[in-house]
Amino acid sequence: MGKRIIIIPLLFFFITGYVKCSDKSKEHTTVHLERADSSGKSIPAGLQKLLNAYPEFLDHADENNLYWKDGTVMIYEDGIKDKTHDEKLDNPDIEDMMSQKYVKGSNWEEPPAKDYEPGRIRYEPFFLKMYGNSSSEVKRNLVKVKWADGSMIEFSSINGAADSLAKVSEELSGLPTEFQKYFRNIGGTFVWRNIAGTDRLSNHSFGTAIDINTKYSDYWKWNSNVIYTNRIPVEIAEIFEKHGFIWGGKWYHYDTMHFEYRPELTGD
Ligand SMILES: [Zn+2]
Structure with a gap:
């Protein structure tokens, strides 16, 4: 140059x-x-x-x-002012991504305020760069993790994500029997795909998200009026949060089966 x-x-x-x-x-x-x-x-x-x-x-x-x-x-800040929430989802900068504070633990605002969903705004180039630009690139970084129900699942080894999931898994399997049904027949981890009805990549594309048992889960799109619903015990979310994961059950557009590795939001 x-x-x-x-x-x-x-x-x-x-x-x-x-x-x-x-x-x-x-x-x-x-x-x-x-x-x-x-x-x-x-x-x-x-x-x-x-x-x-x-x-x-x-x-x-x-x-x-x-x-x-x-x-x-x-x-950090792209200079585009007065974006609506939907515009932030579709065309965010890093500032938008970091603009909502994720509250860990059981003492959070439930149900979430309108459009309050820390972590749901993602600046895609940031994640593509770390975890892989394509399905095959992401796949190269996937490793096997022993899940709480004894099955083997795949997760990205980048940024310690798989190691963190292994710790989550170990703690979840130590929870009382009545909790174990939430971890069986899980929805899955890695899939290279867009979020349904959008052009935005799901965090599952990066091998850093996991859906637990969908049978006990609620998703805002399954409900025509977005009224908050959740059946997942917060104890489960607290274990995930301890190891750098956020929970989609704390989003206005809720997705209670969904946990994703986002240590920038769970850290101090
Ligand atoms: Zn998910």
Whole structure:
């Protein structure tokens, strides 16, 4: 690249939200900025949470950029104002993704307020980059995990996701007998697919989500009026949360069988 400075058209930012730049241009953009570990104050809390959760991939951040170890830079706030909730779901930036706080434990606001669903807004390029850009790439990172009912299931080994699921599994199998029915005949883990009726990839595509027994589960689309319904005991969610998973049972558009590995939302 020499000494050339790459000027990226503004439009490109709006369309893709991120840009992969050379080491040289990275140097130009970061030369006057202190690193995350010495200047935490200037970094948005959402970016700091991502840095804490994904140290294998992320290097540092400044006021509005996330710097990956491979030189990729992702914009935090895309500058598009007044997005509706649906627009945030369809065209989010990282700031939108981190804008709702996930509350762990039994003391959460039930039922969730309208459109309150931390973790449901996902900035897709972020996950594609870590877990794989295609079904075959994601599959390469899947490993077997012994599930709570004794069966073997597949999960991504990236970011310690499979190891965390193994810990969840061990704790779940230690729960009293009346809980065990929720873990049998599980809905599944890895499937490369869009969320029904959308162009957005399901978190199952990355091998980092698990649906427990659908027989005891509720999903907002099964109910014409989105009235909150849940039959999954919160004790189960608390075990998942302890190991970096969020629960779709805490979403306005609820999906009570669904747990996904999102340590940036369960961490401190
Ligand atoms: Zn699911």
